[in-house]
Amino acid sequence: MSFLALTDPEIHTVLARELKREENTLELIASENFASLSVMEMAGGVMTNKYAEGYPGRRYYGGCDYVDEAENLARERLKLLFGVDYCNVQPHSGSQANMAVFMTFLEPGDTVLGLDLAHGGHLTHGSSVNFSGQLYNFISYHVSKSTGRVNFDDVQDLAQKHRPKLIVCGGSAYPRFIEFEQFREIADSVNSYLLADIAHPSGLIAAGLHPSPIPYCDIVTSTTHKTLRGPRGGIIMVGKDKENPWGRKAQKSGRIKMISELIDSTVMPGIQGGPLMHIIGAKAVAFGEALRPEFKTYSQNIINNAKAMVDEFLTLGYNLISGGTDTHLLLIDLTSKNIDGKTAENVLGKAGITVNKNMIPFDQRSPFITSGIRLGTPAVTTRGMGKDEMRMIVSWIDTALNNSDDDNILSRLKKDVNNLCSSFPVYGH
Numbered sequence: 001m002s003f004l005a006l007t008d009p010e011i012h013t014v015l016a017r018e019l020k021r022e023e024n025t026l027e028l029i030a031s032e033n034f035a036s037l038s039v040m041e042m043a044g045g046v047m048t049n050k051y052a053e054g055y056p057g058r059r060y061y062g063g064c065d066y067v068d069e070a071e072n073l074a075r076e077r078l079k080l081l082f083g084v085d086y087c088n089v090q091p092h093s094g095s096q097a098n099m100a101v102f103m104t105f106l107e108p109g110d111t112v113l114g115l116d117l118a119h120g121g122h123l124t125h126g127s128s129v130n131f132s133g134q135l136y137n138f139i140s141y142h143v144s145k146s147t148g149r150v151n152f153d154d155v156q157d158l159a160q161k162h163r164p165k166l167i168v169c170g171g172s173a174y175p176r177f178i179e180f181e182q183f184r185e186i187a188d189s190v191n192s193y194l195l196a197d198i199a200h201p202s203g204l205i206a207a208g209l210h211p212s213p214i215p216y217c218d219i220v221t222s223t224t225h226k227t228l229r230g231p232r233g234g235i236i237m238v239g240k241d242k243e244n245p246w247g248r249k250a251q252k253s254g255r256i257k258m259i260s261e262l263i264d265s266t267v268m269p270g271i272q273g274g275p276l277m278h279i280i281g282a283k284a285v286a287f288g289e290a291l292r293p294e295f296k297t298y299s300q301n302i303i304n305n306a307k308a309m310v311d312e313f314l315t316l317g318y319n320l321i322s323g324g325t326d327t328h329l330l331l332i333d334l335t336s337k338n339i340d341g342k343t344a345e346n347v348l349g350k351a352g353i354t355v356n357k358n359m360i361p362f363d364q365r366s367p368f369i370t371s372g373i374r375l376g377t378p379a380v381t382t383r384g385m386g387k388d389e390m391r392m393i394v395s396w397i398d399t400a401l402n403n404s405d406d407d408n409i410l411s412r413l414k415k416d417v418n419n420l421c422s423s424f425p426v427y428g429h
């Protein structure tokens with residue numbers, strides 16, 4: 001019985017409608033997933049009540065014994081999962097994790113290289129509407145038009161010319177493995193730090209199915225709610241802790257501090273106050289889940305499903321950026337299908353299929369319209385769907401896009417989608 005239904009029926013109804021939406025539609029947004037009931041139990045639990053500014057064993061508040069244990073568990077499990085020396089599990093989001101890294105390694109106005117947003121990057125990699133682009137001198141590198149993969153000649157040229165203090169690799173709409181080793185070579189050639197933002201593929205990396213950034217990158221950030229399938233949040237990791245000769249605080253204190261020390265103090269008190277202890281507890285739960293062998297099977301299924309979608313789209317004559325995928329996501333160029341990304345998103349929504357419009361490299365349209373859509377398989381794979389369902393879903397997407405004006409066809413598709421969803425419940429009842 002729901003307590004909320006009794007105490008606040010108004011918002012409970014909204015929550016119930018969201019649950020129904022999640023159960024009855026096909027979630028193909030590449031950054032979304034369904035956290036387990038265990039993760040949600042922790043995220044919805046009493047640790048939301050606790051103030052715990054500081055870190056385990058050195059808090060600014062009393063009563064922190066159990067939240068300390070929760071944060072230590074989260075840290076130990078995360079270190080094991082990625083094989084790192086150090087991590088910070090307090091960032092409220094992926095963006096906060098990136099902010100903490102930038103504020104640790106950079107002074108305002110410093111030069112940074114990041115992947116162009118339209119080429120698969122992220123807002124926090126230097127977009128002019130984001131703090132990153134406003135505080136720092138971000139220079140964008142690009143993918144090559146012919147391969148859809150990062151153009152390393154471009155990266156090398158820009159690095160030589162601009163001498164960045166930091167290079168950021170990773171993005172939100174890059175279907176291929178991130179080329180950590182190649183970025184390292186370029187970073188070394190200009191004596192620059194290297195940040196890997198693995199917000200998207202972190203679950204695949206934890207499962208050993210995507211190359212790891214840890215041996216190559218000075219510092220790594222991620223979200224915890226995408227392929228990692230945890231609660232909404234961010235993390236920061238360092239493979240081998242070392243001295244940070246450029247950090248602002250290091251210069252002021254006169255002593256050269258370790259990167260880990262600097263990151264801890266940038267996160268709190270630098271950019272955050274009290275940590276979300278219920279979420280940190282839920283991160284511990286998710287990292288525990290990701291350490292189990294089933295998570296590797298799950299992650300392999302994510303990739304298998306994405307490749308099954310690729311095959312089907314290619315058979316139907318679609319143009320995929322980079323020609324396919326190594327990961328959980330596909331970026332589709334709809335230019336040859338005479339439909340823009342915004343319209344496609346709306347049409348698919350009417351058929352019960354949730355995707356997001358997305359810029360494609362060298363897009364001629366604005367970010368509000370776009371020429372592409374981005375699809376991902378983490379959420380449908382969590383439901384237990386496999387290759388047969390992927391092929392069926394792609395054929396429905398194709399039918400919807402080819403009949404974008406026909407509401408009868410779209411509502412018939414929606415029924416098919418509902419039926420499929422009811423065979424693969426997310427949470428059951």
Ligand SMILES: *Cc1c(COP(=O)(O)O)cnc(C)c1O
Binds near residue numbers: 092095124170172197
């Ligand atoms: C999702 C994402 C983020 C930001 O995560 P939020 O939790 O939404 O702030 C950062 N970087 C990349 C590459 C992402 O894909």
